[in-house]
Amino acid sequence: MSRSNGVLPSAIDAIGDTPLVELRRLTRGINGRIFAKLEYLNPGFSKKDRIALQMIEEAEADGRLRPGQTIVELTSGNTGTGLALVCAVKGYPFVAVISKGNSMERARMMSALGAEVILVDQLPGSTSGQVSGGDLEVVEKEAQRIARERGAFRADQFHLQGNPHAHYLHTGPEILRQTSGSFHAFCDFVGTGGSFAGGAAAFKEYDPSIQCFLVEVAGAAVLAGEPSTRPNHRIQGGGYSMPVLPLIAAENVDGHIQVPEEVAIHVARRLAKEEGIFAGFSSGINVAAALQLIAGELQGKTIVVLLSDSGLKYLSTDLWQ
Ligand SMILES: Cc1ncc(COP(=O)(O)O)c(C=O)c1O
Numbered sequence: 001m002s003r004s005n006g007v008l009p010s011a012i013d014a015i016g017d018t019p020l021v022e023l024r025r026l027t028r029g030i031n032g033r034i035f036a037k038l039e040y041l042n043p044g045f046s047k048k049d050r051i052a053l054q055m056i057e058e059a060e061a062d063g064r065l066r067p068g069q070t071i072v073e074l075t076s077g078n079t080g081t082g083l084a085l086v087c088a089v090k091g092y093p094f095v096a097v098i099s100k101g102n103s104m105e106r107a108r109m110m111s112a113l114g115a116e117v118i119l120v121d122q123l124p125g126s127t128s129g130q131v132s133g134g135d136l137e138v139v140e141k142e143a144q145r146i147a148r149e150r151g152a153f154r155a156d157q158f159h160l161q162g163n164p165h166a167h168y169l170h171t172g173p174e175i176l177r178q179t180s181g182s183f184h185a186f187c188d189f190v191g192t193g194g195s196f197a198g199g200a201a202a203f204k205e206y207d208p209s210i211q212c213f214l215v216e217v218a219g220a221a222v223l224a225g226e227p228s229t230r231p232n233h234r235i236q237g238g239g240y241s242m243p244v245l246p247l248i249a250a251e252n253v254d255g256h257i258q259v260p261e262e263v264a265i266h267v268a269r270r271l272a273k274e275e276g277i278f279a280g281f282s283s284g285i286n287v288a289a290a291l292q293l294i295a296g297e298l299q300g301k302t303i304v305v306l307l308s309d310s311g312l313k314y315l316s317t318d319l320w321q
Pocket of ligand 1 (some may be wrong): 046079191192194195196236282309
């Protein structure tokens with residue numbers, strides 16, 4: 001997203017162009033490099049600001065979204081926060097439908113940004129802080145009902161091409177510019193798969209030898225074809241045990257990495273203590289996966305990861321003790 005050095009006309013013009021930082025402390029003594037894109041520095045403190053803007057602007061451009069029409073979306077919080085801030089600036093009413101299993105910082109932030117937040121109960125037996133695919137199905141039904149009732153536009157991040165487009169058009173090219181194209185691999189923890197899909201498409205178009213890996217929580221690695229024995233893990237933002245993600249192009253997947261959730265959490269804490277990077281659970285799993293790759297099949301190589309959101313979003317969870 002091209003940003004001038006002068007005064008910007010709105011907060012949405014501050015989306016994107018995030019810094020890329022080498023994790024030199026975490027990789028000390030290891031033969032390999034990790035470059036981390038600080039997506040938590042977006043105005044809504046996550047990479048999802050990018051897709052919110054892209055999905056809305058694509059729908060405005062082709063007439064699917066009318067001026068003043070209500071926008072509804074199912075969200076784990078970050079997409080909702082992005083949509084809330086884009087809707088605030090552009091003047092659309094926004095309804096966020098969110099599972100009660102997500103951390104409440106996110107719901108509060110969306111309300112503060114002017115969204116109507118509808119909290120949906122988790123399934124009986126589900127645990128707070130652990131949103132399962134089953135929990136999400138219930139939230140999806142509720143989002144569909146509200147969208148019908150209000151004649152709203154669904155900013156459906158699991159299907160709209162605006163999601164991967166944001167990363168194909170912006171995040172990926174920014175990384176290629178920042179590295180002058182010299183890195184070997186990209187690994188990404190998957191929720192909708194939009195970041196993986198858009199990033200991988202941009203990287204492979206530039207250089208088909210850049211390897212792209214899907215990251216999943218051990219025990220919930222359904223994309224790798226494993227049975228889901230741990231659908232209720234703690235890595236918020238993804239890993240919903242959905243075996244099919246329509247946004248992901250199979251030909252761009254070079255491999256699958258699985259990380260135990262405890263390792264992901266340990267690495268998120270190390271990111272804060274050793275690198276001064278205060279990011280969320282999914283940033284921990286991405287860096288843990290990259291560490292796994294340079295310790296194994298990608299020794300001596302350089303890996304790019306996204307640090308998807310801020311640690312501030314998890315102050316009420318056990319990520320920080
Ligand atoms: C914190 C966080 N990490 C990772 C993801 C997964 O990203 P994607 O949906 O692009 O696969 C999300 C998606 O909501 C997220 O909020």
